[in-house]
Amino acid sequence: MLEVNNINTFYGKAQALFDLSLRVEESEIFALIGSNGAGKTTLLNTISGLVTPASGNIEFLGKRINGLAPHIIVEMGISHVPEGGRIFNEMTVRENLEMGAYSSHAWKIRWGTLQQVYEIFPVLKEREKQLARTLSGGEHQMLAMGRGLMSRPKLCILDEPSYGLAPKYVEEVFRIINSLREQGITILLIEQNVRHTLETADRACVLENGHIVLDDICDNLLQSDHVRKAYLGL
């Protein structure tokens, strides 16, 4: 579904990603694991068009997407829920969700999508008229994920969706990720909770200093000495 081939990405003069390749298959949960500064967020930003790679190419459903503007990439079916949610604080919950459906095809069917999102996140319906900045941390993240679904994505990119959340919300986030996959949405996920992530995802790769060092199914990664030592503290 998503194919990243030999991309090199720079931030200013510093190279963040080195000759990086990966494939995400349809209807799977694919996770990226790595420490802070390994290049995970840069990779996601490169896929969604916020950053342009210096070389290499990215294909989504057989079409080249690198070099396209973010608003065109959303329209093609990739939704990016950024780190920290980045919701629009001065707009209401409902308006935030409407913004998620801004692409023209999603806009036409937004009321139907809104009902579906309210079913997944009932708390958003309760809060729909409130300004987004009045939400709690957990609700904030629910809104960011709900907004990401409003574009009816085929591939949903989630950057640290459980970061800073209370344990009950962390469980909720993983439950929702699983239910999205059951609806046929492919997930590309970054999470700092490595064990939980490897138990939920199908496949994962380990990113270190802008290089992919391991790329395998999660059951194998859970057995890998490197992963156990560096990321699971065993």
Next chain:
Amino acid sequence: MVEFLNIFIGGLILGGIYALIAVGLSLQYGVARVLNISHGEFIMVGAFLTWAMYTFWGLNPLASLAIVGPAIFVVGFVLHRTLFTRLRTSSASPAAYEGGSLIATFGLMFIIQNLAIITWGTDIEAYSFLNTGVSIFGARFAANRLTMLLFAAGICVVFYLFLARTRLGKAIRAAAQDPETAGMMGVNIKRVLALCFGLGALMAGLAGSLLSMCYPIRTTMGLEYTIIAIIVVVLGGMGSIVGSFIGGLILGMVGSIVLYIDPSLSLVAYYFIFILLLLVRPTGILGK
């Protein structure tokens, strides 16, 4: 009572036009991140176009709004798509862009003003339109000033509804808060920023048309309005459209009171409020 009405309605008249001018600048600065020093020149051009069409073709100044508005919008939109988009993409950081675009608008100010001087000269021009007195509970006002208030307030309200209710209006508000995330939602950010700059220019142009119905105009009138617009935007809170509207009304009231005491002191009073504000509440009325 009559004196109070004189000052109060006079304040609304002045405030309405200040609000319109400031909302335009707020859109350019709060969303498009261009502190447009040439804002007043768009006001001047709007005023002169309306004056010229009335004087040479006999076109009703209110009808000329429908020509001046779209024409100046297109100029603003194209300027942003060419000059400012290029500056934005070539700037190393948002701060560098704010600085660079500020300098660029300084240049624009000189270019527009000098083109206007070549075309229209430096004389004071005026025409008489709806120049009859209207009595409101004993206080008398020129019909053209009340018309100006009505139109300025109407344009602000229509624009507010556009921002609050429409798809594009919501995209503008989202882009004002976080342009990158708005892009990730599907907003064509280049187009929306150019649209905001164009709409800001449109409001300046319409304000100029309305001003020309009431006051004498000259090709060097722009800078004073730019300064007033900047004071109002800071007063209302940077980036807050509603704040600019309220700020405009407040400054208009102040202007009207000072005008009653000593007309030559109005700009002094505005600067005084500006400095007081920076000392007491630098974020403005609705700023964060």
